[in-house]
Amino acid sequence: LVTTAHGVPLESLEIGQKRVRHxxxxxxxxxxxxxxxxxxxxLIHAYFNAHRSYFLASSSTVQTGTASNKEKEMIA
Structure with a gap:
């Protein structure tokens, strides 16, 4: 049985080093x-804060397939 100067077996020291490495x-x-x-x-937080009004705006009528006024503003 090979030990270190402190009496710790080298085998257990190697196992410990492998665990630490892992x-x-x-x-x-x-x-x-x-x-x-x-x-x-x-970045995501800043994006949603900048476009908060768009995400919180509620449309009085449901329009499928057409852009909202806010979307048209964003493109223009």
Missing amino acids: MIEQNGSMLKVIEVFQVVLP
Whole structure:
């Protein structure tokens, strides 16, 4: 049985290192997802705030297949 200077078996140390490496790999990909959300979510929030009146406007008549006045304004 080979041990370190502190009496810890090398085999258990290697298993621990593998676990730590695996956790770092998993958390690394999770951090990338979090970074994307930190960029995308504020952009989506700003978009909806800028177009709030369009999304909250209620049409008195249902018009299918035609653009609303707000949509026509946005294109013009």
